[in-house]
Amino acid sequence: MQMKSVIPVTTLEIKTACSQCNLRELCLPFGLDPNEVDQLDELVGSRRKIKRQQHLYRSGDTFEAIYAIRAGSFKTDVILEDGRDQVTGFQMTGEVLGLDGISTEHHSCNAIALEDSEVCVIPFGRLEELSRQVESLQHQFHKIMSREIVRDHGVMMLLGSMRAEERLAAFLLNMSQRFTARGFSPSEFHLRMTRDEIGSYLGLKLETVSRAFSRFQEEGLVAVQQKHIRILDTPGLKRLLNHHAV
Amino acid sequence: MQMKSVIPVTTLEIKTACSQCNLRELCLPFGLDPNEVDQLDELVGSRRKIKRQQHLYRSGDTFEAIYAIRAGSFKTDVILEDGRDQVTGFQMTGEVLGLDGISTEHHSCNAIALEDSEVCVIPFGRLEELSRQVESLQHQFHKIMSREIVRDHGVMMLLGSMRAEERLAAFLLNMSQRFTARGFSPSEFHLRMTRDEIGSYLGLKLETVSRAFSRFQEEGLVAVQQKHIRILDTPGLKRLLNHHAV
DNA sequence: CGCGCCTTTGAAGGAGCTCAATTTAGGTGG
DNA sequence: CCACCTAAATTGAGCTCCTTCAAAGGCGCG
Incomplete structure (x- = not known):
């Protein structure tokens, strides 16, 4: 990223802020007013680039954050002891990864980039903190989790019948x-x-x-x-x- | 339930309160301190009895509440237009039903009692309100949703491989x-x-x-x-x- | 340009499905 | 309380769709 050295830092940060992100209608900021989006911006600590075929996280990793896909795409899979594996989903830009980790504080699946990708790292403790203050963020987050459950039911229908x-x-x-x-x-x-x-x-x-x-x-x-x-x-x-x- | 007529109402209500419920370790109150459980108690508006084979809710119903199973058991299923159906889960006491409805404000599956059962009705708006105040409740709720996602991944593994x-x-x-x-x-x-x-x-x-x-x-x-x-x-x-x- | 990985296609085999008959259990009314 | 009736479960036989095994073709990358 040679641009980084020539473009002023401020410009770069505005470009990557939720408020300027063209994925905000698909992502966590949906339904938030501009002021609230700014709060969310502060929360999104860092961004992380993941090269094709590399893991964003692995099954067993301690859970610390959820991830919003800024660019690229991922698959998640579960691997059994005997080596069999099952892809549980494909994720695209604006979609959220890592929700599986909340329940046990450890991730229960692997997330692997299908192409060179970039994610926004959303520290989960701080997300919970902010959703206690911002009702619309809380609700949007719950919707995203629920959507994942509904999606999974669709896959079960597909696989089962x-x-x-x-x-x-x-x-x-x-x-x-x-x-x-x-x-x-x-x-x-x-x-x-x-x-x-x-x-x-x-x-x-x-x-x-x-x-x-x-x-x-x-x-x-x-x-x-x-x-x-x-x-x-x-x-x-x-x-x-x-x-x-x- | 002949006891109902001889036991004072207050006693009966204490018996059905979260704080007295022997399922609290499996259910929403897990991890809450006694004071917080009392707050949750107030939130659990009513209880509902569902007879065997009857619906707790149907796909398409507007979503208003989630349900904690006090007694009995349920299945959830999804039905396709052509009549094919897929059971997406079996739920037992202490488990929570209805999370599928959050995403669209409408339920996306049917919940049917496998035997005469009883659920605690938890109005969702009030649950969100209270979880903005009670950190441990918020976290426990998130864990429950996440657990559902992990469980679904397990079923996908099962069905897929x-x-x-x-x-x-x-x-x-x-x-x-x-x-x-x-x-x-x-x-x-x-x-x-x-x-x-x-x-x-x-x-x-x-x-x-x-x-x-x-x-x-x-x-x-x-x-x-x-x-x-x-x-x-x-x-x-x-x-x-x-x-x-x- | 060559090598590895992914994809396509064929042929044979098998796990689970369909169709069908029988048995068993549970609920109901005489 | 027993006989009846219906829903659920078991078991068999043949068939189908998907898998397995195998080989060849194509694309991309060093």
Whole structure:
């Protein structure tokens, strides 16, 4: 970051403040008035860059902070003693990582960058302190935790009662929606994760994921070129999900 | 409840207060000092009895309160438009229901009593208010939400990377542990849910669950008589989980 | 340009599902 | 209190979807 030396520190700090962050509608500052956002700014102690494939935290690490993704993306996974692992989620900009650590004061999963990324470090003690003073922050934080629970239920539904192609369709529609919320194209995007990681997340083997992609392509639902995805028939994908009448 | 008419009302109310509740170590009051528990008591507006098979809340209901289970047990499930449903959890005494509703102000799943049950109604607005004043309550509430997230990750692991018998073994060990925490026998208990509900939770068909139970019985791991379970070989069940070397 | 990693595709096998019949338990009313 | 009735559980047989094993092709990076 050579810029750092030529740009005045103040400018740089304003650029990275919550109040100036274009992710604030997706992140912790949502619903706060400008004055409150300034308070939150002070709380966000530091930022941390994580290179691709590196851990933001590991299962077992003592929990000290939660993290808001400023740039890049992550996966979280749980690893069993026998080596099996399960990807529990993919996180994009504006989303919050580390909530799993609150319950035991230790993280219970690994968070790994899928690309070079940057997070805002939010010391948890201070977040609790500030949410005792700022009602809207407290409420937004609770909403974020609750959203995580609802999301997890969706994944359980997916893993527990959908077939392979339905799972992948749901995954693609979910990615599309999240890219859209970030101002990107709903129909064309670049997946940061491998087929193996998608498979782990969806409870499928990588070959099954690959075959499902090929099938979607044959049927004209999507155009797939490795990690580059173009959705050609969104209604078609949605139909795949609900058409499984009992 | 014939006692109700002969015991003075005051006594009865003390009996149902958080401070007198033998579930407080498992529930929201955990970690609070006596004075703080009294404040929580005032917050717990009312109690509600739910008969077997009845809904505590439904998906879509506006969210107003969370619920602590005083007696009985529940399941939560998500239902897709095409009729498929997924049980997302079973809840026992001292556990909290309704956290899914915070994110959108509407519940996103159904909570159904598995037996005649009773819950403490905790109006959420007032809980947020009180947790702004009582640090330990705030922290305990955050831990409870986080625990739910961690639990869900465990279920995702189960659904995504375990085979049928491993899932059932994990389920039985989990039930055993939760019964133990409530002062019941670790090895002998009565399941409140049907094979179909267990199957939905574990991402299996009821026949598969039944067959796995029979298999465990043949192998001397458990004694099964319908819903009554006696665990004969806990280490054996645990071995089933981790012995799946890659 | 070559090497490693990721992806694709094929063929065979198996775990769990579907369909179906039987048994058992629990609740209800005579 | 017993007979009936319905819901839940068990068990069997065949089938399906996904996995496993294997090989080849493609992309990106040093």
